[in-house]
Every structure is written in C-alpha cells, then in structure tokens.
Amino acid sequence: MTTPVLELRGAARVHGSGTTAVHALRGVDLQVAAGELVAVMGPSGSGKSTLLAIAGGLDTATSGEVLVEGVPLSGLDGSGLAQLRRRAVGYVFQELNLLPALTAVENVALPLELDGTRARDARTAALRVLDELGMSGLAGRFPDDLSGGEQQRVAIARALVGERRLVLADEPTGALDSVTGEGVLELLRGRCDAGAACVLVTHEARLAGWADRVVFLRDGLVVDEARAEVLA
Amino acid sequence: MSVKHGLLALLCEGPRYGYELKSAFEARTGTTWPLNVGQVYTTLARLERDGLVARDGEDPEGHALYRVTATGTREVEDWWSQAVEREAPPRDELAIKLALAVGLPGVDARDVLQRQRTATVRALQTHTRKKKALPAGDTAASLVLDALVFAAEAEVRWLDHCEARLSRARNGAR
Ligand SMILES: Nc1ncnc2c1ncn2[C@@H]1O[C@H](COP(=O)(O)OP(=O)(O)OP(=O)(O)O)[C@@H](O)[C@H]1O
Ligand SMILES: [Mg+2]
Numbered sequence: 017m018t019t020p021v022l023e024l025r026g027a028a029r030v031h032g033s034g035t036t037a038v039h040a041l042r043g044v045d046l047q048v049a050a051g052e053l054v055a056v057m058g059p060s061g062s063g064k065s066t067l068l069a070i071a072g073g074l075d076t077a078t079s080g081e082v083l084v085e086g087v088p089l090s091g092l093d094g095s096g097l098a099q100l101r102r103r104a105v106g107y108v109f110q111e112l113n114l115l116p117a118l119t120a121v122e123n124v125a126l127p128l129e130l131d132g133t134r135a136r137d138a139r140t141a142a143l144r145v146l147d148e149l150g151m152s153g154l155a156g157r158f159p160d161d162l163s164g165g166e167q168q169r170v171a172i173a174r175a176l177v178g179e180r181r182l183v184l185a186d187e188p189t190g191a192l193d194s195v196t197g198e199g200v201l202e203l204l205r206g207r208c209d210a211g212a213a214c215v216l217v218t219h220e221a222r223l224a225g226w227a228d229r230v231v232f233l234r235d236g237l238v239v240d241e242a243r244a245e246v247l248a
Numbered sequence: 249m250s251v252k253h254g255l256l257a258l259l260c261e262g263p264r265y266g267y268e269l270k271s272a273f274e275a276r277t278g279t280t281w282p283l284n285v286g287q288v289y290t291t292l293a294r295l296e297r298d299g300l301v302a303r304d305g306e307d308p309e310g311h312a313l314y315r316v317t318a319t320g321t322r323e324v325e326d327w328w329s330q331a332v333e334r335e336a337p338p339r340d341e342l343a344i345k346l347a348l349a350v351g352l353p354g355v356d357a358r359d360v361l362q363r364q365r366t367a368t369v370r371a372l373q374t375h376t377r378k379k380k381a382l383p384a385g386d387t388a389a390s391l392v393l394d395a396l397v398f399a400a401e402a403e404v405r406w407l408d409h410c411e412a413r414l415s416r417a418r419n420g421a422r
Contacts (some may be wrong), residue, residue: 057369059412205380221404224398225372226380232362242366244373247381 019086020047021199022071022161022184026080028236040066042236043080050181053208056217058233064217065186066111066228069232071215072107072184073097084182106175109186109246111215112167114159114174120166121146121155123172133178145173148203150196162189172197172200176207183207183214189223201226251283251291256300256320263304264314266292278382278389280396297321342403346410357414365407375410380395 024046031038041063048054068080069075073089082089084100086111092100099118101107106127114123124142129135144154149169159167168191175183182202189197197220203228207215225231229241251273252298258264258272270288274288292314304313316324342364349357379393 059415084315160308184388219408220401221369221372224369225376225397225400227373230366230369230373232365234358235360240366241371242373244377245370247377248372 018049020049020083021052022046022048022215023081023083023086024067024071024080027067027070027077027082028079029063029075030078031069033230039079041070044119044184044233046231048213050180050211050213051208052203052229053214053216053227055227055230056215056233057219057224057230059223062233063236063243066197066236068107068184068186068217069216071182072105072173073100074107076079091125099131102127103178104181106177106180106183108171108183108188110176110186110190112171114167114170115225116159119156119158120151120162120170120173122175123159123170124177131178141177142173145177146170148176150174152201164198166195168202169194169196173204176203180207181212182210186217187219188216189218189220194222250327251287253324254296255288255291256295256316256324258300259314259316260321260324263313265307265311265313267302267311269314276388278378278386278392280392325420350414358411361411361414365404368400368403368407372397372404375400 022173024044026043026045027041028039028043031040044063044067046054046067055216056067058064066075067202069091070077071084073082073084073092076090084104089097089100098217115126118126121142124146125135125138126140128141133141143152143155146152146169149172151173152168154162157166159170162170168188172185172188175185175188185204189200192200201216201223204214204216207230216223218224231238232240232242254273254277255269258269261321263270266288267285270283270285270297273283292301292312296303296314298319299312299317300323302317304315306312346357346360349355349360375393377394379390379397382389382393384390
C-alpha cells in the first residue's frame with residue numbers, strides 16, 4: 017500500500033488542563049491518499065479548524081501522531097515545519113491572513129519566493145493561479161481594495177501556487193456566491209485528480225458533495241463518514 | 249413531475265412522433281427522470297382526448313405524428329406563467345420521524361439525524377459526480393442535477409439546524 021499524503025493517528029488536542037481543559041480533538045484517525053478530496057463537516061466548535069491546523073503543522077497534537085508523506089511532524093523542528101508549509105502544504109485560513117502591504121499577486125507569490133524560487137518565476141506562477149480563479153484583472157490590487165470574495169480567492173490562490181501535494185482549506189468559500197464557490201471546488205477537484213491530496217472544511221453540503229469522502233465531526237470525534245459511490 | 253406539460257412544451261417547437269418526444273425529453277432533462285414509451289403514448293392519448301394535441305399524419309411504420317393545438321398552446325403558456333405548487337413536502341416522513349425521536353426514551357435523535365445526514369450527503373456526492381461527468385456545455389442537464397443538489401443541501405442545512413436546536417435544549421438554554 018502506498019503511503020498516504022496525510023495520516024492522523026489518534027490525534028488529540030487539549031487546551032489548558034484540569035477542570036478548565038477544553039478537548040478540542042479527542043483522538044482522530046484519518047488517512048488521505050494522493051488524489052483524494054476529503055471534506056470535514058460538523059457543528060461550530062466540533063474541532064474542524066483544530067484538525068486542519070494540526071494536519072498542517074500550525075498547531076501541535078497533545079497526543080497521537082501526524083504524518084505528512086510518511087514523515088511524523090513531531091520529528092521536525094521549526095525550520096523543518098516551515099519548509100514543509102512553504103513547499104508541500106498549501107493552507108487556506110478561515111480568517112484568510114493576507115498581508116495588507118503586499119498586492120494580490122505578491123501575496124500569492126510569497127511562499128514560492130520564500131522557498132527560493134526566482135521572483136519572476138514566482139510571479140508568473142502566481143498570475144497563472146489567479147487567472148484560474150478569474151482574478152487576473154485584480155492581481156495588482158492590495159487586499160484592502162478587494163471585496164471579501166476576491167480576498168478569499170487570493171488566499172486560495174496562495175495555497176494552490178506551486179505543486180502543493182497537500183492542500184488544507186478551512187471554509188474557503190464562505191464569502192463566495194454559489195457559482196464562484198463551485199468554481200473553487202472544481203479547481204480543488206482538478207488538483208486532486210492531478211494527484212494532490214486535499215482536506216476541505218466546510219459547512220456547505222453542496223461543496224462537500226465534490227469530495228470522495230465526507231468525515232463528520234462531533235465534539236472532537238469522527239462520528240460518521242460518507243463515501244461517494246463509484247458511478248457505473 | 250408533469251410529463252403532460254413537458255411533452256406539450258416540446259410539441260410547441262414543432263410536430264413530433266412519440267418516440268422522438270421521449271428522446272427529446274430525456275436529452276433536455278438528462279437521465280434523471282427517464283420516461284418509458286408506454287408513459288409517452290398514454291399521456292399523448294390523454295392529451296388528444298382533451299383536445300390539447302392532434303394527429304398530423306403518420307410515418308411508413310404507422311407511428312402517429314403529433315402537433316399541439318391552439319388549446320394546447322394556451323395550456324403551456326399557463327404552465328410557464330404559474331409557479332409549481334409544493335404542497336406535499338417529500339421529507340414529511342423524516343420530519344415526523346425526528347419529531348418522534350426527540351420525545352422517545354431510548355432513541356438518540358442525534359444518531360437519527362446523523363444517519364440521515366450521511367445518506368443525504370452521499371446522494372449529493374452522486375449528483376455531483378454525475379454533473380462532473382456531463383459533456384461540457386450541457387447546461388440543461390446540469391440545471392436539473394443542480395435542482396437535486398440544492399434540495400439535498402437544504403435538507404442537510406435543516407438537519408444541522410435541528411441538531412443545533414437539540415444541543416441547546418440539552419444544555420438547558422432555550
Ligand atoms: N486556544 C484555545 N483555547 C481554548 N479552547 C480553544 C482554543 N482554540 C479552540 N478552542 C476550542 O476548541 C474547540 C474546537 O474549536 P475549532 O476552532 O476547531 O472548532 P470548529 O469546528 O472549527 O468551529 P467553527 O465551525 O466555528 O469554525 C472549541 O470548543 C473551541 O472553543
Ligand atoms: Mg473553524
């Protein structure tokens with residue numbers, strides 16, 4: 017069996033301790049293979065963002081193990097994690113996190129540049145992804161001069177630029193109308209069909225419908241899973 | 249699903265044979281609601297009896313060519329101008345089931361909800377795959393699948409709403 021791109025083994029995250037401890041995640045097992053799109057659904061506070069942050073190495077599991085391409089994240093130091101995030105893992109934050117002093121295309125090109133890609137090549141790659149998201153005309157704008165939905169597409173472009181093998185997206189379509197949101201899902205689906213692995217947190221079932229598997233979280237635990245049937 | 253109005257609407261484009269109507273209907277709406285030939289001919293017979301269509305010759309094998317009458321045209325115009333009635337919501341059984349689950353000891357309403365949610369999301373996955381498999385530019389068929397997609401999504405939203413209500417009730421808040 018080939019190594020999954022992402023694997024969570026009994027991953028748990030507790031905030032605080034004692035009587036005030038909050039169990040955000042209570043031991044989740046999850047494997048995502050190359051080519052797979054997995055959606056995570058669940059009520060507010062059920063641990064979706066926590067799961068994603070732990071998978072992307074932005075937060076650390078208090079117990080259990082997280083492996084990206086077979087490498088346990090617990091064995092990586094700060095710079096190892098940073099490199100993983102620049103190179104292999106694309107992350108779309110629930111609260112976007114765009115840099116206000118950089119234009120749209122500079123925001124998108126940033127992870128490539130930080131990773132040593134020549135500025136001109138990084139810019140070309142960034143423009144290509146922005147174009148796929150229907151944003152090429154706005155590449156020179158600063159985040160503050162973009163609508164919420166446009167900012168969201170810049171954040172998505174930043175996560176997709178370069179050949180990311182794992183894309184983690186936390187509610188990436190919240191500010192988008194239904195047709196634009198569907199376009200984003202088509203794009204994610206295309207990346208997966210081309211071999212990437214993707215985990216999408218969403219509360220919109222219509223978007224989860226694009227996934228191969230939909231995992232349902234409740235109170236920090238996986239309670240059920242829906243697998244797409246293979247069409248004849 | 250009004251097969252009657254669907255066939256009448258197609259005949260407004262020009263006279264057609266029964267078997268042509270069947271394939272035209274399926275070509276437009278996708279394979280979601282397949283028609284059988286028998287259904288097409290019984291519907292045409294009823295439309296003819298009511299004066300909405302008339303025969304207009306036949307082909308060498310004896311199949312009748314149908315055309316829409318003036319009354320039929322008016323009927324179709326009425327159909328376009330009216331909203332579709334939604335009297336009997338198909339999820340009634342589900343609503344009743346949940347209402348009962350909430351009150352009964354020994355039944356965990358959250359599990360009932362989750363089973364339904366998983367099933368509905370699975371249906372959504374199937375609709376989405378079918379949509380993805382459509383040839384590019386088949387807007388008509390994709391609109392039909394979208395109708396199923398949005399209806400399923402609405403059901404999931406309603407299930408989410410029910411679950412949020414239930415957890416509030418459990419936590420003692422209103
Ligand atoms: N730093 C923290 N300290 C204490 N508790 C936290 C912290 N971060 C998250 N939590 C708690 O962990 C739980 C899971 O939070 P998480 O952000 O993963 O939820 P979510 O499923 O993403 O919700 P939403 O749909 O609202 O984004 C929540 O109960 C939250 O209050
Ligand atoms: Mg969240």
